[in-house]
Amino acid sequence: MLLSIEWDKQIFHKNFLDKDFRRKMSKYLDDKKNSIIRVNRLVDDISSMKDAREMVQAYKVKYELLLKKYEQLDHVFSFHKGIIQNISSGIITTDIKGVITFINKSALALLGYHADDIRGKALSFLFADSAEGIHFSNQAVKARRMFDSQEANLISNDGVVIPIGFSTTPLESSKNGEMEGVIFIFRDIRDIINFRRQMERMDRLATLGELSAGIAHEIRNPLAGIKTSAEVLEESFSPGDFRAQLISRIIKEIDRSNKLLQRFFNFAKPSSPKPGFHYLQNIIDGVFLLMRARFNKYRIKFKAVYEDGLPEIYIDESQFEQVIINLILNAFDAMPDGGNLEIKASFNPTEKVFEEQIAPGYILVEVADDGAGIPPEKIEKIFNPFYTTKSDGVGLGLSICSRLLEENHSRVEVKSEPEKGALFSVYLPYVKNINKESK
Amino acid sequence: MSHRLLIVDDEETITFSLYQSFILAKKDYEVATADSGEAALQKMHEKPFDLIITDIFMPGISGIDLLKQVKQKYPGTEVIVMTAYGSNAKKDEVEQLGALHYVEKPFEMMELRQKVFEILG
Numbered sequence: 141m142l143l144s145i146e147w148d149k150q151i152f153h154k155n156f157l158d159k160d161f162r163r164k165m166s167k168y169l170d171d172k173k174n175s176i177i178r179v180n181r182l183v184d185d186i187s188s189m190k191d192a193r194e195m196v197q198a199y200k201v202k203y204e205l206l207l208k209k210y211e212q213l214d215h216v217f218s219f220h221k222g223i224i225q226n227i228s229s230g231i232i233t234t235d236i237k238g239v240i241t242f243i244n245k246s247a248l249a250l251l252g253y254h255a256d257d258i259r260g261k262a263l264s265f266l267f268a269d270s271a272e273g274i275h276f277s278n279q280a281v282k283a284r285r286m287f288d289s290q291e292a293n294l295i296s297n298d299g300v301v302i303p304i305g306f307s308t309t310p311l312e313s314s315k316n317g318e319m320e321g322v323i324f325i326f327r328d329i330r331d332i333i334n335f336r337r338q339m340e341r342m343d344r345l346a347t348l349g350e351l352s353a354g355i356a357h358e359i360r361n362p363l364a365g366i367k368t369s370a371e372v373l374e375e376s377f378s379p380g381d382f383r384a385q386l387i388s389r390i391i392k393e394i395d396r397s398n399k400l401l402q403r404f405f406n407f408a409k410p411s412s413p414k415p416g417f418h419y420l421q422n423i424i425d426g427v428f429l430l431m432r433a434r435f436n437k438y439r440i441k442f443k444a445v446y447e448d449g450l451p452e453i454y455i456d457e458s459q460f461e462q463v464i465i466n467l468i469l470n471a472f473d474a475m476p477d478g479g480n481l482e483i484k485a486s487f488n489p490t491e492k493v494f495e496e497q498i499a500p501g502y503i504l505v506e507v508a509d510d511g512a513g514i515p516p517e518k519i520e521k522i523f524n525p526f527y528t529t530k531s532d533g534v535g536l537g538l539s540i541c542s543r544l545l546e547e548n549h550s551r552v553e554v555k556s557e558p559e560k561g562a563l564f565s566v567y568l569p570y571v572k573n574i575n576k577e578s579k
Numbered sequence: 580m581s582h583r584l585l586i587v588d589d590e591e592t593i594t595f596s597l598y599q600s601f602i603l604a605k606k607d608y609e610v611a612t613a614d615s616g617e618a619a620l621q622k623m624h625e626k627p628f629d630l631i632i633t634d635i636f637m638p639g640i641s642g643i644d645l646l647k648q649v650k651q652k653y654p655g656t657e658v659i660v661m662t663a664y665g666s667n668a669k670k671d672e673v674e675q676l677g678a679l680h681y682v683e684k685p686f687e688m689m690e691l692r693q694k695v696f697e698i699l700g
Contacts, residue, residue: 345605360663364684365592371688372599398685411667500580 144234162389188398230304232324233311238277241321250328252297263324266299268293280322291329340478345408345543350407359401367394407525407540413456413548417573419456420453420505421446427464437477440471447486453503454571459544463552465562466537467507473530474511482508493569494550501570510565512558522554582699583609583626584622587619587633587645588661597632601695615621620648623651627653630698632691635669637660643673649693650677657698661686 190394232249234240243258251266258266267273272292279285294302296394304328310319340407370390377384422443428435435442453460464483471481472486484506493502514522524540527568542552549569556562586597594612601610611628613619617639619631631649635642646658659671663684671679680694 152599355662357679360684361593363661364686365590365596367685368596368688369592372596372603375600375603394685578683 154318158177177463195236220553228327230326231327232263232266232326233321234263234324235321236281236319238281238322240265246328250296250302253299257297263322264376266294268295276308277322280310280324282294284310284319286310294326303329303333305332305365345546349409352405356401356405360398363394363398367391369395401537403540404525407536407543410459410547411546413459413544415454415456415548417452417571417575418457419504420450421451422436422481423461424464426463427468431465431468434472435481438472438475440475440482441559442482443480443483444483450485450487451501451503451570452573453568454573455548455550455568459548463541463544463566464505464507466541467566470537470564471507471509471511471562474509474513479480479510479561484508489570493520494549497549497569499570499572503570504570505567505568506563506564508561509562513558514554514561514562515552515558519556523552580611581607582630583611583628584609584695584699585611585613585619585622585628585631586614587613587616587631587637587642589614589634589637591628593634593661597688597691604692604696606696606699613680616642616645619645623649623653628656630659630695631646632658632659632695636659643669644672645674646678647661659691659694659698 167213178494197420202349205473223329225245227244231242231244231248232240232247233242233426240258240261240263243253245409248255248258249323254492262273264270265274267276276287276290276292280287284498285308287306289305291303294304300539303324308322309325311323312318313320370387374384374387374391377387421444428442428444468481474504475481486506487503489501489503491502492500518529522533525539527539545566551567553565553567554562555565583673584601586594588594588664591614594614598610598612601608614624616633618649619633621682622628623631631645633642633645638639639646642660648659649656649658658678659681659682660669660678661684662669665682673681677686679698682694
């Protein structure tokens with residue numbers, strides 16, 4: 141039998157790499173091998189390639205090279221993606237109309253959104269003041285203005301206003317360099333703003349301290365003159381004389397004014413602290429003993445909880461006592477119908493109270509009451525001098541607390557909601573008691 | 580011989596009321612007043628005093644300078660210092676310079692008078 145197989149070259153090339161085709165072909169050839177007399181083009185073609193296997197091998201090498209290239213690219217891509225997503229700054233990109241096209245993880249976390257909530261919204265949507273947002277967005281996108289260290293307020297998903305510092309850069313196409321949108325990079329600057337406020341406050345207090353020394357002199361001299369004159373006059377009348385009684389009232393009022401002045405001066409210019417190592421428990425116990433009668437009178441239950449192994453605190457004892465007394469008196473006022481007052485102390489070994497603190501760690505003293513609480517519009521002002529909600533108060537109690545703690549490199553914060561009580565947190569920097577260790 | 584007491588303050592109400600107070604005490608003191616450190620030194624130069632009560636902050640020679648000069652020139656003269664400053668900032672300094680007492684204004688006249696009685700008898 142004569143069998144002649146004519147293979148179309150193109151069909152052969154097209155199908156040669158197909159396994160099934162090769163298998164079928166080899167089976168066919170195998171079946172017919174006894175009848176094959178001549179193989180024309182096929183042999184011709186195959187022999188024109190060095191070896192079919194070599195060709196497959198070449199493709200395989202190409203494929204692996206491609207795969208490797210892809211992996212390299214993927215690595216570069218995830219590296220950049222990782223940087224963009226994990227950088228602590230918020231990064232948002234917009235298109236040429238100011239519509240958000242991308243938002244990174246830090247920005248989402250800070251603002252409390254999911255990417256899907258945000259993509260497609262105008263950048264100005266994120267600003268607390270939308271007019272301001274539109275202004276910045278227009279300036280950056282349309283006027284191509286680049287902002288640097290600009291400050292603004294964003295608003296989070298749950299309505300919290302977050303002060304930020306931001307910069308903007310045009311996003312240019314890598315192909316033709318045309319502007320495709322804007323990169324908006326920002327950081328939460330709440331800590332910086334708090335720090336700045338604290339510095340301003342310290343500055344004001346320093347001025348106040350200097351001013352008060354001058355005022356003290358100007359007020360006390362006339363007070364002393366009035367008082368001594370009144371005392372001399374009082375002495376010249378017999379004690380039962382109504383004029384002597386009137387004069388004794390003058391003296392009493394002078395003393396009252398002077399006492400108020402004294403309290404103000406204590407606030408404006410406290411004496412420099414004389415810190416030492418003290419057990420918090422001892423100080424709190426001492427204060428409680430001093431105030432026990434009042435706790436009973438106001439029907440307030442007192443509880444103190446100390447974390448095991450609480451380190452000693454390094455502070456001016458009498459100033460710290462004054463802080464605790466003022467915080468307790470404040471709690472009393474918040475609980476006119478009785479209630480609970482709890483003091484809780486714990487140790488945080490890792491964090492600092494202020495930047496320059498040498499060794500990390502702080503002792504946290506929390507004073508909690510379950511009284512009337514503080515409305516949000518008042519909470520920011522309660523540490524301001526002469527701010528008071530009480531008809532008979534002068535508004536120095538809490539401001540003296542915060543002032544004395546500042547003098548002792550410590551800090552007080554408050555959290556409260558109306559009808560849910562108040563929590564005052566006092567942060568005292570940890571100082572290692574070296575003397576004690578060496579003993 | 581009666582004891583001599585000098586009250587020094589640029590606040591006339593203070594010198595006058597203290598002067599009256601010591602007259603009222605009927606102690607047979609010779610009481611004089613001066614409205615400045617310079618005037619006080621002039622009076623001391625004429626005739627020394629046993630006790631000086633002086634304010635710190637005055638125009639011209641301050642109470643502290645007066646205290647220094649008095650202790651140098653008249654070691655036998657005692658000094659009480661008054662101040663209207665609301666702190667004890669100068670207390671240690673004036674006591675080191677030899678003042679017997681440091682009195683904050685406004686003071687209790689009776690207490691001040693008692694201190695003077697203890698010094699002068």
